[in-house]
Amino acid sequence: MSKNPDEARLSAWEARTEWPLTGLAVAFLVAYAWQVLGTANSPRVQWWLEVWLWVVWGVFAVDYLVRLGLAKRKWRFVGRHLFDLVVVALPMVRQLRALRLVTVFKVINRRLGSGLRGQVGVYVGGATLMVAFGAALAVLDAERNDPNATITSFGDALWWTLTTISTVGYGDRYPVTTEGRLVAGALMVGGIALLGVVTGVIASWFVEKIAGAEASIEASTRSEVQALREEIALLRVELTRPEPDSAPR
Amino acid sequence: MSKNPDEARLSAWEARTEWPLTGLAVAFLVAYAWQVLGTANSPRVQWWLEVWLWVVWGVFAVDYLVRLGLAKRKWRFVGRHLFDLVVVALPMVRQLRALRLVTVFKVINRRLGSGLRGQVGVYVGGATLMVAFGAALAVLDAERNDPNATITSFGDALWWTLTTISTVGYGDRYPVTTEGRLVAGALMVGGIALLGVVTGVIASWFVEKIAGAEASIEASTRSEVQALREEIALLRVELTRPEPDSAPR
Amino acid sequence: MSKNPDEARLSAWEARTEWPLTGLAVAFLVAYAWQVLGTANSPRVQWWLEVWLWVVWGVFAVDYLVRLGLAKRKWRFVGRHLFDLVVVALPMVRQLRALRLVTVFKVINRRLGSGLRGQVGVYVGGATLMVAFGAALAVLDAERNDPNATITSFGDALWWTLTTISTVGYGDRYPVTTEGRLVAGALMVGGIALLGVVTGVIASWFVEKIAGAEASIEASTRSEVQALREEIALLRVELTRPEPDSAPR
Amino acid sequence: MSKNPDEARLSAWEARTEWPLTGLAVAFLVAYAWQVLGTANSPRVQWWLEVWLWVVWGVFAVDYLVRLGLAKRKWRFVGRHLFDLVVVALPMVRQLRALRLVTVFKVINRRLGSGLRGQVGVYVGGATLMVAFGAALAVLDAERNDPNATITSFGDALWWTLTTISTVGYGDRYPVTTEGRLVAGALMVGGIALLGVVTGVIASWFVEKIAGAEASIEASTRSEVQALREEIALLRVELTRPEPDSAPR
Incomplete structure (x- = not known):
């Protein structure tokens, strides 16, 4: 996360969302582990886990867009957060979200x-x-x-x-x-x-x-x-x- | 490329040819990728790609000879540009040219x-x-x-x-x-x-x-x-x- | 082993037990090698070697508990000696004791x-x-x-x-x-x-x-x-x- | 080779023998390559190559003994030249001599x-x-x-x-x-x-x-x-x- 003084609003947003996103990330990992390892799960449980994983993905996508919106130097932000972009833009590669x-x-x-x-x-x-x-x-x-x-x-x-x-x-x-x-x-x-x-x-x-x-x-x-x-x-x-x-x- | 002040003419040549050679290198890679991956290419296309790859090789070979000609201390130049020599002198190992x-x-x-x-x-x-x-x-x-x-x-x-x-x-x-x-x-x-x-x-x-x-x-x-x-x-x-x-x- | 001046009693214990424990560790390795490599050992020998390995494990376990008892800051001690804890707490993973x-x-x-x-x-x-x-x-x-x-x-x-x-x-x-x-x-x-x-x-x-x-x-x-x-x-x-x-x- | 001023005689010997031993080492490598790669060699040639490899080994062994004799602090010399000792003392592991x-x-x-x-x-x-x-x-x-x-x-x-x-x-x-x-x-x-x-x-x-x-x-x-x-x-x-x-x- 950029500590650039020029990007005060972006830094403030990142400081505020750090803890909720961390919690979400842990919840994501738990749900993902449950989905992958719980081979005996009922289809209903699997469906809800899938929904939950997509919801978390959606929140991360929104977070990325908000940060992009707050950044003054958009291209620089994109360049410095390529990994975030990859994670958000490739939802079909579901596995990478775990990272x-x-x-x-x-x-x-x-x-x-x-x-x-x-x-x-x-x-x-x-x-x-x-x-x-x-x-x-x-x-x-x-x-x-x-x-x-x-x-x-x-x-x-x-x-x-x-x-x-x-x-x-x-x-x-x-x-x-x-x-x-x-x-x-x-x-x-x-x-x-x-x-x-x-x-x-x-x-x-x-x-x-x-x-x-x-x-x-x-x-x-x-x-x-x-x-x-x-x-x-x-x-x-x-x-x-x-x-x-x-x-x- | 040598930044040696003794080799002023060599440095000037290298500065001037840097961009054209870079363009050639990119064109080389594109043609090479097309040749290798385009399994459905007609023999005629393959032949022209082959010709093009040889032309680019020729240009690099000429560039090497010109630089060798401009260098004051020939042996030192050869010693410091061994990789270039390998690339130019082994055209039969076509694959290495990609590097x-x-x-x-x-x-x-x-x-x-x-x-x-x-x-x-x-x-x-x-x-x-x-x-x-x-x-x-x-x-x-x-x-x-x-x-x-x-x-x-x-x-x-x-x-x-x-x-x-x-x-x-x-x-x-x-x-x-x-x-x-x-x-x-x-x-x-x-x-x-x-x-x-x-x-x-x-x-x-x-x-x-x-x-x-x-x-x-x-x-x-x-x-x-x-x-x-x-x-x-x-x-x-x-x-x-x-x-x-x-x-x- | 902690060289912390705050933990004077712990350091004293560690200094005193260093040599005996080193001797025990060597004896442990010798017995372990004998047990693993001596495929022609009689069951009686194997049994005594097994007893000996458990005795050494017991001494190391007691050493760990004594050190934990002597440490003033218990949690810090546990945190800094995680490897010791693993070695002592997992006797069923007999192999790791060799380390x-x-x-x-x-x-x-x-x-x-x-x-x-x-x-x-x-x-x-x-x-x-x-x-x-x-x-x-x-x-x-x-x-x-x-x-x-x-x-x-x-x-x-x-x-x-x-x-x-x-x-x-x-x-x-x-x-x-x-x-x-x-x-x-x-x-x-x-x-x-x-x-x-x-x-x-x-x-x-x-x-x-x-x-x-x-x-x-x-x-x-x-x-x-x-x-x-x-x-x-x-x-x-x-x-x-x-x-x-x-x-x- | 030790540059220790205390070991003046040893250093002098090492300086004098450096070139001849280097030449011998090259000759050793050439003979070894000829022996290994020359599968069509006559038994006579193979026998002479074998003799030559043993002669070179003998010279290196003599060199080691001379250096040991010249060294003032024998044990220190042995400790610092363990690799030399391994090379000389294990002639049956013929392959290592190549190193x-x-x-x-x-x-x-x-x-x-x-x-x-x-x-x-x-x-x-x-x-x-x-x-x-x-x-x-x-x-x-x-x-x-x-x-x-x-x-x-x-x-x-x-x-x-x-x-x-x-x-x-x-x-x-x-x-x-x-x-x-x-x-x-x-x-x-x-x-x-x-x-x-x-x-x-x-x-x-x-x-x-x-x-x-x-x-x-x-x-x-x-x-x-x-x-x-x-x-x-x-x-x-x-x-x-x-x-x-x-x-x-």
Whole structure:
């Protein structure tokens, strides 16, 4: 969400809708999990769950349009929120909507913030679990009914998600439908980003150790300068004294 | 392209030919996609597309020779443009020419430059998409007619490209021909570089946060030194005053 | 283990129990390896090994409870020692207990410490070997009796561990049981962390080279300031001299 | 090779033997490639090649023993040259000797050194190609005669090497013998290190850009201090002047 001061109305809207949308997102995930995993659901329940998923989609679509309406620089908004657009504009790729859940973590993150790296750790850990759960649901939903499918149970789907997000990819399970492959693509991007963040955090930790040593050199330079300043101040006091030595002269 | 001030004529040529060559590269990709995907093309269309691809190759070859002619330090030029040489010298590996498209992004990049990391993000994202599209075309072209091939449709080719560039590698699809494997090799190098850039950008982001804190320590040292300098200046003014106290003496 | 000064009693306990627990962990690994690999063991031996493994588990469980009892901020302790909780609370997932061995390296590491990167290298190398050995044992134990298993000998298990921790994942061997997949999950997380640490160490090495150059600039600034200070000191001595020039006046 | 000033004799020996050993290593690789790929060789040729490989191994073993004899701190030498020990002590794992070739790049690297990152790029690129070539030879040699082997031609071996070092791992080709798997293990370690170096170089490049900005702040602090020093020098000159104003007094 843009923190741009130019977009005050947009930011206000986003701040106000953050919590309700987060709640909606959680409700969406629960309903989606119920629909995908509840194979024994009556058709009536399935129908109501479907309606509910479409209603949530509709709310997110309205939210996107309102934000677009509030944004001063429309094209810039579209350019910076391409993922939101994809999520809203492709309702037929129902599976991808599960990834909307990532927004949940924007809230969690705000609460747990204790140092930059700690924050990132919580964010990455939580987002990875949530994305993995959503992706497993989505890929199961997409694959289950394909005759060539290798992913036919939720256990298989979770296992496939794990092998994919870690980029191991044994190939004992893999999606064969187009929808399943789109989910896989999103998950792989997530896996690469995950690797990048883990590496980045570790590398920055090492660099910080080094930077800490350097900062202490810096600090010693500063204390040197301060000592110098005190000496000059002393010198000045001495020079502007009424010079008692010369008085008897 | 070398920005070396010693190679003024070479740089001028490269600046002048950048746009026409970019246009040619796009035309090349379009024609190549048409040739590979248009299975219902008449032989006549296929023949003209083939001619066009060879003409574009010829233009790139001429461009390479002209640049080699303009370069003052020939061997250095060859050493620094090995990829260009490979692209030009191996016309029989027709598939690799698709990767020439990366040059397109040199232009796009120049336009969108807004901060180092933003630039890199756009470049990497765009180049990845373009390379993936070109690689999918090339591998399909190479594999399609092999009896043992597992990549026989453009959908399969795109899916294979995705599993390869992310280094997941399920193994449900893989190239079996030598040409297809060369394309795969180029793609894997791209995948490793992609991982490296993503990680590098994230790591540098963390490091910058730390460096920012350090820069503020630095800035306080500088302001300390400036304060000191002002004090000295004051002291000097005082010393060089006509000393009114001593006048009545 | 928390080094928090607020948790003095907890730290004292952890310091005192470190060595005995490390010894227990090694004994646990030896017994576990004996149980898994000793297919010709008599039922009596297997029974005693099983008892021993449960006894060690019991000691670790008691250790966890004591530490929880000593901690002042209970929830914080639970939150920061989630892995310990998982290891203690899931005795039915017997395989994961093998990963408890990582604690061994806390001790080894303390001894070999010679520079930050050296330490990390020893730690990562040692921990990787130990985790790989434990994971191979655990996955063999889990898979061996499954009719669809592809991992049926210790050699296969070691090979599978290698392909997994490096994230290569050929897919010629892969776990099919839930327990085996949990081991795989732990191993993949280890593989990602391993990649992250290797990259982080290398990146920090490059950054240090650069930081070193910068530190020398810094050092020259400091020597400049010191020279300045000496000059001021000289100036002050001159000013406070009894001024011999004015004496004859 | 240790550059330790304490080990002057060891360093001298290493400097003197560097070139001859590099030549031997190249000769070893050529003979090894001839032996592995030359399936039509007469038994006599194969026998002479075998003798030659054993002679080279013997020279390397003697070199190791001489260096051990020259080293003052024997255990430290063994600890820091574990890889050399593995290569010398395991002649029955003939395939691993091919990796001895990495030493060749120590020489190449010394010549091409132009900036830290450039050096690393050349080293990594060259070493990767050499290790990949050696590994492909070694795995082919190990697998070729196994009835379950999937790697039976040099083309397959090269392709397998590529999929392994990039950690893609399709699984269409994989080693099944113990020797082949040892080669794979060495290659995977190489793949992880490769990823690490690529990422490290890119990350350090970004960090350097930032460090560069910081260094310019630093430089401005320094010039500030220098200006201050000049001002003080001026002040001193003024104070120690014969004071013409007081002369008429």
